[in-house]
Amino acid sequence: MLKELLVEIGRADYISKYMLASKMNQPLGLIEDVFTQLIRLGFLEEDEGLSTCDLPCGRCPYASMCNTNPIKTINLTKKGQDYLTSLLN
Amino acid sequence: MGNTIALVGNPNSGKTTLFNALTGSNQHVGNWPGVTVERKEGEVRFRDKVYKVVDLPGTYSLGAFSEDEMVARDYILTGNPDVVINVVDATNLERNLYLTTQLLEMGVKVIVALNMVDEAESKEIYFDVKALSGRLGIPVIPTIACRRQGLDDLLAAASIKIDSAKNGQFAISYGESIDTKLITLKSYLSKSELAIPLNWLAIKVLEGEEYALRIIKEQEALQGSTDFRSFYEELAVHRDEYQLDIVDARYNFVNTIVKGTVSRPAEPKTTWTDKADDILTHKIWGLPIFAAIMLIVFQLTFAIGEDVLGESMAEGIEALGEIIKSGLVSISAPWWVTGFVTEGIIAGLGEIIGFIPLILVLYLLLGLLEDSGYMARAAYVMDNIMRAVGLQGKTFISMIVGFGCNVPGVMSTRTLENRKDRMIAILINPFMSCGAKIPIYLVFIAAFFPKHGGLVLFSIYFLGILMALIMAKIFSKTLFTGEVSHFIMELPPYRKPTLRNVIRNMWDNVSEFLVRAGTIILTVVSALWILAVLPVGVEAYGPESILGRVGSLIAPIFKPAGFGTWQAAVGLFSGIAAKEAVVATLGMVYAGVSEGAELVSTIRSVFTPLTAVAFMVMTLLYTPCAATIAMIKKETGSVKWATFAATYTFALGWLMAVLVFQIGSLLGFA
Numbered sequence: 001m002l003k004e005l006l007v008e009i010g011r012a013d014y015i016s017k018y019m020l021a022s023k024m025n026q027p028l029g030l031i032e033d034v035f036t037q038l039i040r041l042g043f044l045e046e047d048e049g050l051s052t053c054d055l056p057c058g059r060c061p062y063a064s065m066c067n068t069n070p071i072k073t074i075n076l077t078k079k080g081q082d083y084l085t086s087l088l089n
Numbered sequence: 090m091g092n093t094i095a096l097v098g099n100p101n102s103g104k105t106t107l108f109n110a111l112t113g114s115n116q117h118v119g120n121w122p123g124v125t126v127e128r129k130e131g132e133v134r135f136r137d138k139v140y141k142v143v144d145l146p147g148t149y150s151l152g153a154f155s156e157d158e159m160v161a162r163d164y165i166l167t168g169n170p171d172v173v174i175n176v177v178d179a180t181n182l183e184r185n186l187y188l189t190t191q192l193l194e195m196g197v198k199v200i201v202a203l204n205m206v207d208e209a210e211s212k213e214i215y216f217d218v219k220a221l222s223g224r225l226g227i228p229v230i231p232t233i234a235c236r237r238q239g240l241d242d243l244l245a246a247a248s249i250k251i252d253s254a255k256n257g258q259f260a261i262s263y264g265e266s267i268d269t270k271l272i273t274l275k276s277y278l279s280k281s282e283l284a285i286p287l288n289w290l291a292i293k294v295l296e297g298e299e300y301a302l303r304i305i306k307e308q309e310a311l312q313g314s315t316d317f318r319s320f321y322e323e324l325a326v327h328r329d330e331y332q333l334d335i336v337d338a339r340y341n342f343v344n345t346i347v348k349g350t351v352s353r354p355a356e357p358k359t360t361w362t363d364k365a366d367d368i369l370t371h372k373i374w375g376l377p378i379f380a381a382i383m384l385i386v387f388q389l390t391f392a393i394g395e396d397v398l399g400e401s402m403a404e405g406i407e408a409l410g411e412i413i414k415s416g417l418v419s420i421s422a423p424w425w426v427t428g429f430v431t432e433g434i435i436a437g438l439g440e441i442i443g444f445i446p447l448i449l450v451l452y453l454l455l456g457l458l459e460d461s462g463y464m465a466r467a468a469y470v471m472d473n474i475m476r477a478v479g480l481q482g483k484t485f486i487s488m489i490v491g492f493g494c495n496v497p498g499v500m501s502t503r504t505l506e507n508r509k510d511r512m513i514a515i516l517i518n519p520f521m522s523c524g525a526k527i528p529i530y531l532v533f534i535a536a537f538f539p540k541h542g543g544l545v546l547f548s549i550y551f552l553g554i555l556m557a558l559i560m561a562k563i564f565s566k567t568l569f570t571g572e573v574s575h576f577i578m579e580l581p582p583y584r585k586p587t588l589r590n591v592i593r594n595m596w597d598n599v600s601e602f603l604v605r606a607g608t609i610i611l612t613v614v615s616a617l618w619i620l621a622v623l624p625v626g627v628e629a630y631g632p633e634s635i636l637g638r639v640g641s642l643i644a645p646i647f648k649p650a651g652f653g654t655w656q657a658a659v660g661l662f663s664g665i666a667a668k669e670a671v672v673a674t675l676g677m678v679y680a681g682v683s684e685g686a687e688l689v690s691t692i693r694s695v696f697t698p699l700t701a702v703a704f705m706v707m708t709l710l711y712t713p714c715a716a717t718i719a720m721i722k723k724e725t726g727s728v729k730w731a732t733f734a735a736t737y738t739f740a741l742g743w744l745m746a747v748l749v750f751q752i753g754s755l756l757g758f759a
């Protein structure tokens with residue numbers, strides 16, 4: 001499943017864990033787990049973005065209205081990329 | 090002392106509840122040696138025997154990812170528990186059984202407490218416990234820890250397990266190649282005297298786990314064998330492959346265990362989330378939908394913010410201003426106090442206060458949009474366009490942040506690894522119209538386009554994005570060339586935005602906004618006010634004041650854009666200090682033009698609709714505020730780039746404002 005997911009991620013432009021869960025016919029929690037596994041094994045990298053705007057917002061009048069919902073992005077690491085390439089060859 | 094039972098489980102599996110249920114008040118808390126992880130121990134009496142119960146930290150895995158994991162792993166390997174009770178959350182079986190699989194690999198005696206079966210039942214998840222137990226080769230006992238149900242069965246199973254031999258068979262295959270490697274490795278390992286389970290060690294070696302590799306390194310006998318060394322080196326070559334295959338094998342094993350032993354309600358094939366995403370992220374429709382949503386947001390902002398709330402607010406301010414002014418006059422305060430308070434503060438700050446409802450509503454709506462999860466979709470939709478101009482889509486995330494404030498906007502480009510992406514993202518961020526510019530637009534909208542506020546504001550933001558994209562394309566063709574790096578965006582599930590929370594915070598927002606904006610405005614306006622009344626003797630706020638003279642010096646460059654007055658020039662330049670100050674500054678300098686009249690009507694008399702548009706375009710594009718320039722310097726590490734950012738934006742803003750005015754005049758607009 002890890003490989004399957006890695007291949008999916010390699011192909012995709014965006015990831016919706018929900019969609020992957022229904023596509024692979026697995027519970028969502030499991031898909032999340034597999035993601036975590038891929039991250040801890042170093043195939044993927046997760047980037048939470050700036051999850052807080054406390055720091056630079058400083059004296060900004062709009063600071064309290066600042067929405068800090070991060071948009072998460074995922075990158076294939078070099079390890080992940082190399083692995084996918086080797087899989088295709 | 091009797092036998093030892095160790096409790097292991099995922100976080101939130103109910104492990105603590107079970108531990109408390111088993112041990113009652115018979116427990117003490119300490120620390121595991123060398124780490125800050127809490128160690129809990131207790132005792133339980135069952136059928137005239139006393140068992141020691143050790144509660145291990147909650148963990149998903151038994152590797153080396155966190156202290157918790159290591160503590161749990163080390164205790165199971167070297168603490169010699171007589172039996173391990175694996176607490177499993179029945180509502181989340183697959184995830185929990187992953188840990189169980191690792192326990193089985195370790196070969197320790199395990200029993201499963203299938204906890205939260207009540208919760209599972211309420212979710213219509215049912216188990217064939219006997220089959221489950223058969224496939225795992227270990228006892229599985231359903232429990233409801235919080236109601237103390239199943240505890241006796243659990244302890245009975247534990248005591249039997251302690252006295253019995255090892256676990257039953259469980260069939261996990263990691264694939265032929267790995268299985269053979271494991272057999273060979275185990276036969277090598279069996280020659281050394283190792284205190285840890287060989288099977289587990291062999292698997293961990295293939296997975297390349299530090300802990301296991303270290304043990305191998307310490308085995309002199311192994312290291313002395315050339316056979317082993319070449320075998321071992323061969324393993325390292327395929328490590329990535331093995332890592333994935335082994336973890337995969339565990340998941341597959343879990344899948345085969347669960348299949349047929351667990352029944353749960355079928356999940357709908359396509360959820361409405363998928364359907365919504367099909368539409369919202371559509372290749373063609375995604376973008377127009379995004380535009381339409383933003384337009385609606387701006388329209389609503391004006392509908393709610395101005396028509397409903399704004400009127401009363403503005404009237405209130407005006408009345409308050411009058412009261413303060415007559416108060417000051419009646420106590421015959423010195424001229425400069427009255428002047429500073431009425432022309433400086435009330436005229437300046439008052440304008441901003443009048444627009445607070447609008448700003449609040451806009452942020453409220455944008456906040457709701459973000460809370461709902463839509464912004465991630467918008468960022469994805471923009472990704473396609475960003476790529477077309479040679480940028481990666483993550484850039485759009487920093488742009489969204491820039492709509493609030495360019496300072497964190499510039500800072501958030503940190504997450505772009507590639508220098509090219511990063512530099513471009515920094516340089517175009519100032520075109521994202523920040524919150525502090527909103528009052529400036531609002532003044533001009535109120536003066537000239539009160540009926541079309543939403544549309545005007547939308548067009549301004551749109552122009553900002555457009556200019557950003559155009560400049561990005563130019564930069565990526567000239568200054569920074571290179572590859573577009575690839576990344577994947579995660580679309581979070583949609584959520585119902587919590588309107589109640591947002592509204593509850595509204596008052597906090599207003600007061601905080603007032604204090605913070607007030608401080609900034611007061612600072613800038615006070616400084617400018619002094620320049621506006623000096624030198625002593627000249628007409629205050631007149632063209633002969635220091636401020637007037639400086640403004641008049643600059644003003645001619647804005648002539649071609651149609652707003653070549655010294656007041657407009659001063660207003661724009663105050664914006665380089667802080668954009669919040671522009672409206673207040675205009676309020677102050679125009680207070681001299683038509684005594685006492687409010688800013689909007691003064692603006693109406695000195696600008697035309699066309700020059701107003703030119704001024705707004707200038708405001709949108711010209712030099713960002715000092716804080717942003719400082720952040721650009723910090724993030725690029727270069728004064729040169731900061732200066733470039735400050736000047737090219739000014740040049741571009743000027744050029745666009747001139748174009749608007751000149752072309753507009755040619756076309757007969759006024």
Ligand SMILES: Nc1nc2c(ncn2[C@@H]2O[C@H](COP(=O)(O)OP(=O)(O)O)[C@@H](O)[C@H]2O)c(=O)[nH]1
Nearest residue numbers: 100101102103104105106204205208233234235
């Ligand atoms: N419905 C239900 N809830 C449980 C059960 N066992 C524990 N809980 C609840 O699940 C939550 C997490 O339990 P806790 O013992 O703190 O989990 P831990 O993180 O594994 O220690 C608590 O709110 C418990 O009250 C159970 O068998 N059924």
